[in-house]
Amino acid sequence: MTSEQTEKPVRKPRIRDAEATKARILDAAKKEFAKNGLGGARVDDIAEKAKANKRMIYHYFESKEGLFQTVLEEVYLDIRSAEQKLHLEDLDPKAALEKLVRFTWEYYLKNPEFLTLVNSENLHRGKHLKKSEIVKASSRKLVSMVDTLLERGIREGVFREGVDPVQLNITIAAVNYYYLTNRFTGSIIYDRDLMAKDALEGRIHFNIETIMRLVCR
Amino acid sequence: MTSEQTEKPVRKPRIRDAEATKARILDAAKKEFAKNGLGGARVDDIAEKAKANKRMIYHYFESKEGLFQTVLEEVYLDIRSAEQKLHLEDLDPKAALEKLVRFTWEYYLKNPEFLTLVNSENLHRGKHLKKSEIVKASSRKLVSMVDTLLERGIREGVFREGVDPVQLNITIAAVNYYYLTNRFTGSIIYDRDLMAKDALEGRIHFNIETIMRLVCR
DNA sequence: TAAAGAAGTAACTAGTTAGTGCGTTAAGTG
DNA sequence: CACTTAACGCACTAACTAGTTACTTCTTTA
Structure with a gap:
């Protein structure tokens, strides 16, 4: 992207925080399930709104129903x-x-x-x-x-x-x-x-x- | 409605009956929407349970939401x-x-x-x-x-x-x-x-x- | 500090889904 | 009877959807 100027690519330190990610997913899921119901909610939307990768939902909650x-x-x-x-x-x-x-x-x-x-x-x-x-x-x-x-x-x-x-x-x-x-x-x-x-x-x-x-x- | 053996215009069992088909679709839709919600209900299932072709749903009701x-x-x-x-x-x-x-x-x-x-x-x-x-x-x-x-x-x-x-x-x-x-x-x-x-x-x-x-x- | 494992990602799959294009056939009408 | 209209059916598609594979990157700890 923008950082290739110098020899050493300034790698932004990725913050890894299982609890925070889990909480963001739960919060986004609550909103999405409330808005659209279990059937109407979209796992992709939940992931996006939680700013998390969809894979994390399955990692932490096993399935859409587990999350619900x-x-x-x-x-x-x-x-x-x-x-x-x-x-x-x-x-x-x-x-x-x-x-x-x-x-x-x-x-x-x-x-x-x-x-x-x-x-x-x-x-x-x-x-x-x-x-x-x-x-x-x-x-x-x-x-x-x-x-x-x-x-x-x-x-x-x-x-x-x-x-x-x-x-x-x-x-x-x-x-x-x-x-x-x-x-x-x-x-x-x-x-x-x-x-x-x-x-x-x-x-x-x-x-x-x-x-x-x-x-x- | 099973009588009319002779004389009067014997009402032939209509193969094509818009009202009856419409009613069967509405009845099936009511059950499916009630069971699964608008989002969870499946148009194919409604058509099948109504013993109607899916095309008829769109013919009579325009869309899934129109049917709902x-x-x-x-x-x-x-x-x-x-x-x-x-x-x-x-x-x-x-x-x-x-x-x-x-x-x-x-x-x-x-x-x-x-x-x-x-x-x-x-x-x-x-x-x-x-x-x-x-x-x-x-x-x-x-x-x-x-x-x-x-x-x-x-x-x-x-x-x-x-x-x-x-x-x-x-x-x-x-x-x-x-x-x-x-x-x-x-x-x-x-x-x-x-x-x-x-x-x-x-x-x-x-x-x-x-x-x-x-x-x- | 090196290894293990946990956190995180992108791209993919296999199955579904609402909705349609188009042809066929029954029924009403003059 | 011919003709028009409306009922009906098949087979398709384009987009979507839950869940997965295979991988990279960060963090902890022995």
């Missing part, structure tokens, strides 16, 4: 770990529940890739997630966190009895997730921009109301 | 038309609302392709649905149906005021849709078969409770 599985595991562990950092036990039950709903909403809003990745995994009948024991374990923690919160609320007389923590978890996810993952068809069908600032504010308010009315006495 | 768009429009019109047949005006407001929730649940349960097709369309940012004026019109009817129901409930003193019909519609869809579309990851994460008979019964019961508590005084 790793991405999926990563995003699940990320949300589960963020949930654990909420420290709901420091708040009174109602405030804690509201905080959990609001957190879920904001997490989905800031990490829309999570939504499409989960959709994609469900299109594939959960075959990749099945293999991840660590995701299962961290999810058990989430359920027990909500269970503890419910128990405490009942003891303090603010929550009613008989609410299944799993159903509650699913419902909190549902009211937030559905609105955001279906924001495109939703905006068409309901003929309003579901992502406008006031629409978003209206929705989180409505969702908190839905969950509070469901759980409180 | 037609399928999408069809399934939306189907659910919208089924909703209109509920005749909620014949029931008292609470019973009508419960009927709507139950209908939504059962429709999704019986037509799981609807869920994946909508997910696929949202992955593509709603670009196909945007073009369908008739879907928009039929959706407006749904909102006004729920709006009318809410008004009536308020007048009769059973529903509270200030519930936005669009938010309510979205929420009814959400609690039902999310559970079913994410049944695979859900079954892994919550370590129970979300599709078992008693799990399904538990969920529809919970969903009715959620919506009733949200709307009723």
Whole structure:
């Protein structure tokens, strides 16, 4: 190229960093899988966007599906770990529940890739997630966190009895997730921009109301 | 349609039948798109399963995306038309609302392709649905149906005021849709078969409770 | 410091894929 | 019946795609 001027070709020191390359691949893969689904994503595109050679993907992740599985595991562990950092036990039950709903909403809003990745995994009948024991374990923690919160609320007389923590978890996810993952068809069908600032504010308010009315006495 | 032995113009079995071929293609396409998404579905597979020549797909629908768009429009019109047949005006407001929730649940349960097709369309940012004026019109009817129901409930003193019909519609869809579309990851994460008979019964019961508590005084 | 092995690359393969050109045949019409 | 139109089928292609081969270059450590 340009450096043949002097006798000794000034060889730029190639930076070799397995961890960094792996991380770049994972990051690019997350974006590509989220944007196009597992089937629609292109391995070549992922390699290019990761500024890595395609061979490295197969070196580190074995296959396109292996890469998808790793991405999926990563995003699940990320949300589960963020949930654990909420420290709901420091708040009174109602405030804690509201905080959990609001957190879920904001997490989905800031990490829309999570939504499409989960959709994609469900299109594939959960075959990749099945293999991840660590995701299962961290999810058990989430359920027990909500269970503890419910128990405490009942003891303090603010929550009613008989609410299944799993159903509650699913419902909190549902009211937030559905609105955001279906924001495109939703905006068409309901003929309003579901992502406008006031629409978003209206929705989180409505969702908190839905969950509070469901759980409180 | 097997009669007409004599006299009247015996309807010969038509070897060439544009409508029938079109219908077979649409049916096969619905299944394939639902199973694999727009990107994952294969035109050759659709043609084979429709027992039609691939050329016919391009003859009738122009392109793979044109076919997808037609399928999408069809399934939306189907659910919208089924909703209109509920005749909620014949029931008292609470019973009508419960009927709507139950209908939504059962429709999704019986037509799981609807869920994946909508997910696929949202992955593509709603670009196909945007073009369908008739879907928009039929959706407006749904909102006004729920709006009318809410008004009536308020007048009769059973529903509270200030519930936005669009938010309510979205929420009814959400609690039902999310559970079913994410049944695979859900079954892994919550370590129970979300599709078992008693799990399904538990969920529809919970969903009715959620919506009733949200709307009723 | 030399050898081993890990990181990284380019070019390739074998199989797929959406979409077409063009010819054939059935069905409706005057 | 002749003629036109529309339904249908075969066989092809150009581009793409996951995965691989065979190699070079850098880094670590015995």
